[in-house]
Amino acid sequence: MDRLTDALFRNSRLIVVAWILLAITGGAFAIGLEGRAVPGGEASSTSQAESVARELSRNGVPALFVVVTGKAATAEGAGELKTVRDKIAATEGVREVMPLALPPAKPGTGPLTVFGVSSTGGIDGSIGVANKLLDIEGLAPGDSEVFLGGYGAHREELVQLSRSDLLRAEQVGLPIVLVVLLLTFGTLWATLVPLAIGASALLGGLGAAGALAFGIPFSEYVTNSATMVGLALAIDYAMFLVQRVRELLLGGLEVDDAVRTAMRTTGVAVAWSGLTVIVAEAGMFMVDSRAIQTAALGMMLVTAMAIVAALIGAPIVLRALGHRILRKKERARLAAGEISTAHMDGEMSGFWGRWGVRVTKRPFMWLVAGTAVLAALCLPVLDLVQKVDLPTASQMPEGSQVRQSTELGAKAFGPGVFAPVEIVVHGSSGEVRGNAERIARTLTGNPDVLAARPIPLENTEAYRVSVATTHSPSDDRTHELVRDLRSGSLHDSLSGIRYEVGGETAMRIDATDALFASLPLMLLVLLGLVLLLLIVAMRSIVLPIKAVLLVVISLGASIGGLLLLSTTEIGARIIGWSDPADLHPIVPITIVSVVIALSTDYEVILISRIAERYRETGDNTGSIIDGVARTGRVISSAAAIMIAIFFGFALSDVTPLKQLGVGLAFAVLIDATVIRGVLVPASMQLMGRWNWWFPGKQERNPDSAQPLGDDRLGEPDRARQTDGSPAGATLRD
DSSP, X not given: XXXXXXXXXXXXXXXXXXXXXHHHHHHHHHHTHHHHOOSOOOSOTTSHHHHHHHHHHHTTOOSEEEEEEEGGGSGXXXXXXXXXXXXXXXXXXXXXXXXXXXXXXXXXXXXXXXXXXEESSHHHHHHHHHHHHHTOTTOSOTTEEEEEESHHHHHHHHHHHHHHHHHHHHHHHHHHHHHHHHHHHOSHHHHHHHHHHHHHHHHHHHHHHHHHTTTSOOOTTHHHHHHHHHHHHHHHHHHHHXXXXXXXXXXXXXXXXXXXXXXXXXXXXXXXXXXXXXXXXXXXXXXXXXXXXXXXXXXXXXXXXXXXXXXXXXXXXXXXXXXXXXXXXXXXXXXXXXXXXXHHXXXXXXXXXXXXXXXXXXXXXXXXXXXXXXXXXXXXXXGGGGGXXXXXXXGSOTTOXXXXXXXXXXXXXXXXXXXXEEEEEESOTTTHHHHHHHHHHHHTTOTTXXXXXEEEOSSTTEEEEEEEESSOTTSHHHHHHHHHHHHSHHHHHTTTOEEEEEEHHHHHHHHHHHHHTTHHHHHHHHHHHHHHHHHHHHTOSHHHHHHHHHHHHHHHHHHHHHHHHHHSHHHHHHTTOSSOOOBOTHHXXXXXXXXXXXXXXXXXXXXXXXXHHHHHHOOHHHXXXXXXXXXXXXXXXXXXXXXXXXXXXXXXXXXXXXXHHHHHHHHHHHIIIIIIIIIHHHHHXXXXXXXXOOTTGGGSOTTOOOSSSSSOTTOOTTOOOOSSSOTTXXXXX
């Protein structure tokens, strides 16, 4: 790391120019990222719902519907209605606009006309058409209203709303970030460094995604996910470096030496932390969903740029600013030659120093108490599978087109008429019609079925059965009907018939399964990879195992807490939501990836400081107290910044974004307080010398380097063991 720092110092002007050019270029590519994003991609391309959607789109079956009310829905408005149809038909991707075959409207329904809109390209094609239709200005003539509905419209409106909410989240979160940084450092120059690093990382990462989007079909989720995670990480990494350089300057080091030492210690910890974060984000590639995989790629790009900006940009900026990152009073004391240990003594006697002493005095009590609290929060996770579903139209804002079209349709015709269960029957041209009629007869009389109509398709070896349901497509009873048709008693009664089940309900099921089914395997693989990385980084066996166990507890408590807040009446009222809502399947996946990343991030920063002190003294208890005292404030400030950024997303009107904001903010709060402040110091105090045990460590070359710092993690300089106890331990333990 010293060679990198020296190279940065020698070529600082060239690097600054390249850095600025990279940020400008990245910004240019980032601006076009949203326009190049490809809609859809949640469900697997091999799912039944996608297969049915492609077959129906080839046959001109509507995937979207348009509800027209007011004058255009009356006989006097026939000309205006034709204008609406023509505008829709002229939209790119629209195959046909046709009246829907509907039952008579219920009494009391006002003037209302419904069109079906067929598109090309299956589910993603309907989402693309919805994207264009939602953006048409002046589609509704005077004295009339036009509302777009259907799964594709619902999905696209969620994305459009999330874009506007992203801007609002930044407007809310960034001022809070600025205040936290000012309170932490007490000087504007030190405050600006993390903000500059965060901005450049975001521009570089999103710019790289924007460039790759010319060849890779990035999901529309990429901007939100990458911004949320990347900005928080970049600011955190820069904060850790700024705080360490400040500490070293106050200890009497010259600027260059302070930056070198910070890079040699905290810089290495940031590098290992960033690598672990990227590995955690890469785990999302195990989910069979283009939307999740490309969002993960965007997060990885921004994280990589956060590491580069922190380890290349921050040292140059900190060297240039020098003592200006200190408070005015601190600079005055240094100028007067008043270099002492007052700053360090202040940290040791401050809140976090006293807290470290309190926890290490009674570690077993604190370990049991902290574990009990988190275990209680983990209990709701046992019902996680039953609490995951895509959001319904009723959870959209009141002005949502999808919500209004769905509510109008349900009021006039029933909740399941506009979004029927679609069955495509396959077979020879001579048998397919009879099989379709058999399915329709089987479903007739089912309490969850309003009507079942066999309809021929252009493909003579396929037939369509359109099933209008009694309940809405998001209702559990409609979900059960689809599952029964696929693998239950209804499927058994139709043995010998080859068919696939699609429609909006099936799309919801398949998207949820694709997003959620891979979660257990993803979690196991991620934890295994993180364990291996931490073993290499820490040169310890016990500490990485402890870290992984704490990650699991933190994950369970974070998701369990979110379930309590999101899916219960009391929890929803606490956080100001009008109604409880099931978790969007993307939420637990993202929380798993981000919590593993952030938890190991804070773990590496804290353990590196404890290990650094332990190398000097060989005192396990004193090292724990010192590490907690010196990192407590900066980790708390970093956590406050992340919570501020995530809190901005929690104010969103879009349910998935709102849940992500609340869930991630809650996860960071748990990790920075109960995990880092209680369980880590308590468990390390109880494990004593075993914290630093590593097979063969006694035989290692005393001058060999280790990853987390410039010396050997856990091998004290003044207390080498010769009594056969685990290497790195001391008799004072």
